[in-house]
Structure formats: C-alpha cells, structure tokens
Amino acid sequence: MxxxxxxxxxxxxxxxxxxxxxxxxxxxxxxxxxxxxxxxxxxxxxxxxxxxxxxxxxxxxxxxxxxxxxxxxxxxxxxxxxxxxxxxxxxxxxxxxxxxxxxxxxxxxxxxxxxxxxxxxxxxxxxxxxxxxxxKDYEDRRRRQTQGIEKAKASGVYKGRPEDTDRNEALMSMLKGGQTWASIVAATGASTSTLARLAKRIKEGP
Structure with a gap:
C-alpha cells in the first residue's frame, strides 16, 4: 500500500x-x-x-x-x-x-x-x-459574487480585477522563450487558463 x-x-x-x-x-x-x-x-x-x-x-x-x-x-x-x-x-x-x-x-x-x-x-x-x-458552497459563493458584481455595476463602482501586468509580462516572456506550460506552472503556480489567455494574446499580437 x-x-x-x-x-x-x-x-x-x-x-x-x-x-x-x-x-x-x-x-x-x-x-x-x-x-x-x-x-x-x-x-x-x-x-x-x-x-x-x-x-x-x-x-x-x-x-x-x-x-x-x-x-x-x-x-x-x-x-x-x-x-x-x-x-x-x-x-x-x-x-x-x-x-x-x-x-x-x-x-x-x-x-x-x-x-x-x-x-x-x-x-x-x-x-x-x-x-x-x-x-453547493461553490455554487453559492459564485452566485453571491455574481450578484455583488451586478450590484456594483449598477452603482457604477465596479472596475473588475486589476491585471497583474508585471507577472503577465514575465509569463509571456517565458512562453515566447519556448518554455513548456508544465514547466511554467511548476515554476510560477500560474493556472493553465491564464497561460491559454496569454498565449492567445501573443498570437493575436499588439
């Protein structure tokens, strides 16, 4: 065992x-x-x-x-x-x-x-x-979060999560340098969804 x-x-x-x-x-x-x-x-x-x-x-x-x-x-x-x-x-x-x-x-x-x-x-x-x-806890939390965002939007105070530009630039440099997703995840703790979004940004260009 x-x-x-x-x-x-x-x-x-x-x-x-x-x-x-x-x-x-x-x-x-x-x-x-x-x-x-x-x-x-x-x-x-x-x-x-x-x-x-x-x-x-x-x-x-x-x-x-x-x-x-x-x-x-x-x-x-x-x-x-x-x-x-x-x-x-x-x-x-x-x-x-x-x-x-x-x-x-x-x-x-x-x-x-x-x-x-x-x-x-x-x-x-x-x-x-x-x-x-x-x-159920996960779904309740997501629902409360969505309700909070909708309320903030209605009040004109919602700005969304600020992007960590320094971190994302570093991740894009690693992607451009040819590092594998697995090695980047292991080194930085970044999620694969974040890497996918940044890879798409690189592909689309400025």
Missing part, C-alpha cells in the same frame, strides 16, 4: 505547504509514510486536473489517496463527480480525508472483510454527502 497525497494550490502556495505538513503529520501519527505528493493548480470544480489523474494512474489497488478536505478533491457537479468516483473505484483506491473521520480507518491495513466492506459503504455515503456540500 502506498499513500499518495493530493494537494490543490489554486490560490496561495502557502496553503499547499500547510496542508502538506498536516497530511504528513496525520500519516506519521499512524506510523506511515507518504510515498508521493501531487500538487494541482486547477479548480476543484473542474474535472480537467492532470495531477489528480497522474496520481490515479500511478496508483495500484489498495493505495490511499490522501487529502486535507473533501473539497480539495471535488467541487464537481453530480455528473463529473460520478465520473471521478468511477475512476477511483476502477483503480480500487481508498480515499482518506482529514475532515472525514469515517475514512481514517481505511489508511490502516488489516481487519476482517465484513468490517472493511461496512466501513467502505459508510465512507462512500459520507464522501458523497461532503462532495455535494462542497459543490
């Missing part, structure tokens, strides 16, 4: 570092070691997450996918969550989340088959529930 930690760092790099330390502490308290960590820069609301699927590709049956919170794994809509669950089930990977206590026993080996199956069933139901809550 290998334990593979999955970390999403779509906002602040320090958040991923803190989460990584928490996951390592969780494993060490149980006399276990994390074999590999996978850091993702894509949104949990999207199924297009290369690091998550690289993790699953590396997994063998019985391996553990360890996350800090269920919403790090999924803020997906119902259809995409079912697709991800099917992929996890096909690989026979056990999901353990620090905020899902029913999953913690899955990281320990041993126990009888009946207890293991019961625990899997209970954990599956709880995982579904927390994934649904994470999606």
């Amino acid at each position: 290998f334990i593979r930690a999955y970390l999403r760092a779509s906002t602040k790099e320090q958040d991923a570092s803190r989460a990584k330390a928490d996951l390592q502490r969780f494993a060490e308290e149980r006399g276990l070691r994390i074999a590999a960590s996978y850091v993702e820069n894509e949104s949990g609301a999207s199924l297009q997450r290369p690091e998550l699927f690289r993790l699953l590709s590396d997994c063998q049956p019985g391996d553990v996918l360890l996350v800090e919170q269920v919403d790090r794994l999924s803020r997906l809509n119902a259809a995409d969550w079912e697709k991800l669950k099917a992929e996890i089930a096909a690989k026979r990977v056990r999901v353990v989340a620090l905020d899902l206590p029913t999953s913690h026993q899955l990281i320990q080996q041993g126990g009888d088959e009946f207890s293991a199956r019961m625990l899997d069933a209970i954990n599956g139901m709880m995982l579904d529930m927390l994934a649904a809550i994470a999606r």
Whole structure:
C-alpha cells in the first residue's frame, strides 16, 4: 500500500505547504509514510486536473489517496463527480480525508472483510454527502459574487480585477522563450487558463 497525497494550490502556495505538513503529520501519527505528493493548480470544480489523474494512474489497488478536505478533491457537479468516483473505484483506491473521520480507518491495513466492506459503504455515503456540500458552497459563493458584481455595476463602482501586468509580462516572456506550460506552472503556480489567455494574446499580437 502506498499513500499518495493530493494537494490543490489554486490560490496561495502557502496553503499547499500547510496542508502538506498536516497530511504528513496525520500519516506519521499512524506510523506511515507518504510515498508521493501531487500538487494541482486547477479548480476543484473542474474535472480537467492532470495531477489528480497522474496520481490515479500511478496508483495500484489498495493505495490511499490522501487529502486535507473533501473539497480539495471535488467541487464537481453530480455528473463529473460520478465520473471521478468511477475512476477511483476502477483503480480500487481508498480515499482518506482529514475532515472525514469515517475514512481514517481505511489508511490502516488489516481487519476482517465484513468490517472493511461496512466501513467502505459508510465512507462512500459520507464522501458523497461532503462532495455535494462542497459543490453547493461553490455554487453559492459564485452566485453571491455574481450578484455583488451586478450590484456594483449598477452603482457604477465596479472596475473588475486589476491585471497583474508585471507577472503577465514575465509569463509571456517565458512562453515566447519556448518554455513548456508544465514547466511554467511548476515554476510560477500560474493556472493553465491564464497561460491559454496569454498565449492567445501573443498570437493575436499588439
């Protein structure tokens, strides 16, 4: 059994570092070691997450996918969550989340088959529930944000998010220099959607 930690760092790099330390502490308290960590820069609301699927590709049956919170794994809509669950089930990977206590026993080996199956069933139901809550929180936040922007626009005070021109110029220089998207993401933490927008800007010219 290998334990593979999955970390999403779509906002602040320090958040991923803190989460990584928490996951390592969780494993060490149980006399276990994390074999590999996978850091993702894509949104949990999207199924297009290369690091998550690289993790699953590396997994063998019985391996553990360890996350800090269920919403790090999924803020997906119902259809995409079912697709991800099917992929996890096909690989026979056990999901353990620090905020899902029913999953913690899955990281320990041993126990009888009946207890293991019961625990899997209970954990599956709880995982579904927390994934649904994470999606609802995401949709509520997006709705409030949209309402706030519309209100600000109506009041004539909305200016949008200011562009980080220095950062974008540096990213475009890296793109023009022939660096791969993967290397830029790894070095800067920029999202692939940002790189796509800047690549289009370069293509279109001044």
